[in-house]
Amino acid sequence: MSSVISVQDLNLELGNETILKDISFEIKEGDYCAVIGPNGGGKTTLMRAVLGLQSYSSGAVKLFGKPLKSFKDWNKIGYVPQRASNMDSEFPATVREVVCMGRSSGYSLFWKKDEEDVKAVNSAMELMEVQDLQDRRIGELSGGQRQRAMIARALVSNPEVLVLDEPNTGVDMVVQQKFYALLRELNKKRNITIILITHDIGVVADDIKSIFRVNQTLLASDTPHEVLSCDDMSELYGIHAHLVDGHSHD
Amino acid sequence: MIEMFEYDFMQRAFLAGIIISIISAIAGSFVVLKRYSLLADTLAHVSLVGVSIAILLDTSPVYMAIIVSVIAAWMIEYLRSYHKIYSDSILAIFLSGSLALSVIIISVANEFNSSLFAYLFGSILAVSSEDLILISIAGVLLLAIFVIFFRSFFFIAFDEEAAQTSGVPVKWLNFLLVTLVAIIIALSIRIVGTLLIGALMVIPVISALRFKKGFFYTVIIALAISLISVISGLSLSYHYSLPSGATIVAVVLGMFIASMLINRRG
Numbered sequence: 001m002s003s004v005i006s007v008q009d010l011n012l013e014l015g016n017e018t019i020l021k022d023i024s025f026e027i028k029e030g031d032y033c034a035v036i037g038p039n040g041g042g043k044t045t046l047m048r049a050v051l052g053l054q055s056y057s058s059g060a061v062k063l064f065g066k067p068l069k070s071f072k073d074w075n076k077i078g079y080v081p082q083r084a085s086n087m088d089s090e091f092p093a094t095v096r097e098v099v100c101m102g103r104s105s106g107y108s109l110f111w112k113k114d115e116e117d118v119k120a121v122n123s124a125m126e127l128m129e130v131q132d133l134q135d136r137r138i139g140e141l142s143g144g145q146r147q148r149a150m151i152a153r154a155l156v157s158n159p160e161v162l163v164l165d166e167p168n169t170g171v172d173m174v175v176q177q178k179f180y181a182l183l184r185e186l187n188k189k190r191n192i193t194i195i196l197i198t199h200d201i202g203v204v205a206d207d208i209k210s211i212f213r214v215n216q217t218l219l220a221s222d223t224p225h226e227v228l229s230c231d232d233m234s235e236l237y238g239i240h241a242h243l244v245d246g247h248s249h250d
Numbered sequence: 251m252i253e254m255f256e257y258d259f260m261q262r263a264f265l266a267g268i269i270i271s272i273i274s275a276i277a278g279s280f281v282v283l284k285r286y287s288l289l290a291d292t293l294a295h296v297s298l299v300g301v302s303i304a305i306l307l308d309t310s311p312v313y314m315a316i317i318v319s320v321i322a323a324w325m326i327e328y329l330r331s332y333h334k335i336y337s338d339s340i341l342a343i344f345l346s347g348s349l350a351l352s353v354i355i356i357s358v359a360n361e362f363n364s365s366l367f368a369y370l371f372g373s374i375l376a377v378s379s380e381d382l383i384l385i386s387i388a389g390v391l392l393l394a395i396f397v398i399f400f401r402s403f404f405f406i407a408f409d410e411e412a413a414q415t416s417g418v419p420v421k422w423l424n425f426l427l428v429t430l431v432a433i434i435i436a437l438s439i440r441i442v443g444t445l446l447i448g449a450l451m452v453i454p455v456i457s458a459l460r461f462k463k464g465f466f467y468t469v470i471i472a473l474a475i476s477l478i479s480v481i482s483g484l485s486l487s488y489h490y491s492l493p494s495g496a497t498i499v500a501v502v503l504g505m506f507i508a509s510m511l512i513n514r515r516g
Contacts, residue, residue, distance in 0.1 A: 051415050074417030081411055091283065093408060094464035101408060102416065104401035137462060157416065 001028040003065065004161050004193050005050060010059035012042075012049060019045055020056070021217045027195065029160070032187045032208045035197045041215040043197045044082060044165055051079060051163065064160075078102070078154030080147075082165040082197075087146070089139030095149045096134040099125055102156035120156050128152035128182075144175035155186075161193040162186065168200060176200070180207060254488045262382045263374040263441060263494065267480040269389035270438045271450070275476035276396045277431050278451035279469045282459075283407040285337075289326070289428065291448030292341040293435045296322040296348040298444045300436065301369045302355035311369065312381060315439055319432035322348065327428045331421055372443035372495025374487050385437050392430055403427060404465055441480075443495035450476065453502045457509035475505045 005027040012020040020042045027033055035043045048054035050061055052068050061068040064076060102124070103117045125131040128148040133141060138149060147167055154162060164183075168176045184207050186192045196208070213219040254260045281289055300318030304311040322344060329340045356366060368376050377385075396403070405413040406420055406427075414420045431451075438447040458471035483498030490497075 048411075053411050053414060072417070074415060077415060079412055079415040081409065087409075090459065091408060092459055092463060092465050092468040093404075097404070097464050097466065098408070101401065101405040101413075104405045104413075104416065104418065135464070137464065153412075 001030060003027070004029050004031075004063070005195075006060075006062040006065075007050060008060040008062075010046070010049060010056055010061065012045065012054070012056040018216060020049070023059070023214075023218045025212060025218060027161075027193060027210075030187070030191050030193055031210060032183075032194045033196065033210045033212060034201075034208045035195065035212045035214055036199070036201055037214040037219075043214050046214055047163055047165065047195065047197060051077070075157040076160045078151075078157065078159035078162045080150050080154050080162075080164045080167055087138070091137075091139055093138050094135050095125070095130050095138055095141070095152075096121065098138050098149055099130075099134075099152045099156055102153040120158065124152040124156040127155065144179070147175075147179065151182075159192065161195065163195045163197075165197045166199065167196070168198070183207070254485070259375055259377065260484075260488060262377040262379065263484055264481070266377045266382050266385045267441050267484050267494075267498075268477065269385050270434070270441055271476040271480040272473060273389055273392050273396070273434050274438065274447070274451045275454050275472040276393070276469060277427075277434050278455045278476075279458075279465075279472055280403045280407050280427060281431060282452055282455040287452045287456075288338065288341045288345070288448075289323075289431060290435060290451040292326070292345040292348075293319050293323055293428075293432050294439075294444045294447045295345050295352075297432075297436045297439055298352040298369070299348045299355065301366075301439065301444065302352040302359070305361045305366070306355055306359040312384060312436060312440065315436035315444075316433055319436045320429055323428035323432035324425060327425050331424065367493075368443070369439055370443050370445050371493040372439070372441050372446060372498070374441070374484060374494045376440040381440055388433060388437055392433065395426070395430060399423060399426065441484075441494055442498055443493070446495040446499045449499045450479070450502060453499075453506050454479065457502075457506040460509040460513040462513070475502065475509075479505055 003026050005025075007026070008024050010020055010023040011018075023046065035047065037043045045054055049056045050063075050068075052061075052071075063071045064073065066073075099121050100117070103120060122131070125134060128151055130145065130149050130152055133145060133149070138146060141149065151162075151164070151167070162183075168179060183194055183196070187194050187207075210223060255264070278290065281287060297315040297319045299322075300315035301311045303318065304314035307314075326340050326344055329335050330337050402413070402418050402423055405416070405418055406423060410420055434451070435444075435447050438450070442450050454472040454475035455468070457475050458468045461468070461471055463471065479502035480498055483501045484494055486492060486501070487494040487497040
């Protein structure tokens with residue numbers, strides 16, 4: 001399997017403060033990864049640096065084998081930022097308009113809605129079950145519906161990698177379970193590489209193939225079984241951790 | 251009503267006003283949604299510096315206003331994007347700084363007179379044939395640019411970072427948008443005046459937002475409000491000999507109050 005994201009010796013300092021230190025990892029095609037760590041530990045900053053949204057002090061980032069600076073195939077990456085779930089409720093955009101945004105640019109500045117775009121938008125809305133909501137304003141939707149619309153927008157360019165930053169903030173347990181089932185399907189059936197920044201360690205442990213424990217530096221990257229020990233979690237969050245054995249989806 | 255169109259200056263004022271109302275409503279839609287409403291007001295004050303320089307040098311106020319506004323727009327966007335200074339702080343500096351500068355230049359030129367008054371508050375008599383040709387050509391070009399980049403500007407207004415990770419050249423388009431706004435404002439000073447153009451760009455959009463529609467229909471409603479305000483404002487200005495800019499803004503304020511009343515449940 002080829003590498004979709006490769007990070008080598010990444011360092012990020014803001015003023016005199018070290019935000020990220022000596023981080024190296026690789027994510028391969030078809031992986032389902034979780035990035036976990038305490039608040040302020042640099043999880044979001046790390047992924048923002050990988051996606052070119054945050055400049056870094058030293059190191060190298062490659063996307064699909066190409067250096068970040070010369071990477072152009074952004075349609076291969078779908079990104080749902082953290083604030084997507086608590087966006088401006090007054091913003092005048094219907095669900096359909098939001099999903100269409102995902103087709104607004106790939107290679108060209110000039111956007112023309114052709115038959116292929118319409119098909120892609122309809123198919124993404126259908127997949128995320130938001131077709132019935134297409135004429136509703138995004139701000140009127142519940143947290144779960146809004147989250148599905150935002151993911152439909154990220155999926156509409158048929159990405160090979162989906163990056164989700166704490167997508168379940170403010171969403172209830174039932175919706176969360178449905179959401180993780182959907183991510184599992186996207187990963188298994190469509191072979192979409194999924195990178196999930198999350199605090200839901202217990203939930204993701206059932207699905208994911210590898211976990212990155214980040215607290216300024218990369219403390220460990222391995223399978224959930226190897227990484228999610230009580231001692232490791234205590235070290236990561238700085239409190240005594242007690243893990244309860246969960247159920248399996250299989 | 252019809253007899254006012256017998257005058258060439260009224261025909262020119264209406265044509266220029268209609269073009270300006272269309273492009274300012276579209277530009278205003280993006281500016282308001284980016285929480286950048288004061289940009290229009292700030293660039294309007296900056297354009298006054300251009301007018302002052304033109305009066306001092308006895309050259310074309312509109313062209314000078316375009317040059318000065320575009321340079322200021324780039325400086326504002328550069329400071330916002332690359333130096334991470336709060337947008338409202340940058341706008342406050344440029345707004346008061348440019349007003350101070352223009353007052354100094356006008357004092358040096360010793361030109362505190364009625365011609366300056368026309369640039370501050372707009373005048374239906376002020377649109378010359380050359381102005382109308384410039385406004386028409388620029389209007390068509392600006393409209394074409396907005397049509398081409400409509401989706402990208404919308405995506406950036408919705409979520410700048412998501413747009414960037416989708417391959418939209420966000421920084422480049424942000425510079426383009428402030429450039430377009432600067433040009434529209436400089437073109438509008440004849441009709442609406444530098445102190446009032448900000449209102450024409452922003453209030454129709456805020457009124458349209460009260461109808462709680464999607465983006466496309468919000469722009470259409472803003473466009474309709476802007477057009478009605480300019481046409482009614484110019485007519486009232488002619489009939490009651492009022493400054494055109496102030497009359498247009500008074501009408502657009504009335505439209506805003508009406509939109510609040512119609513949608514008071516929201």
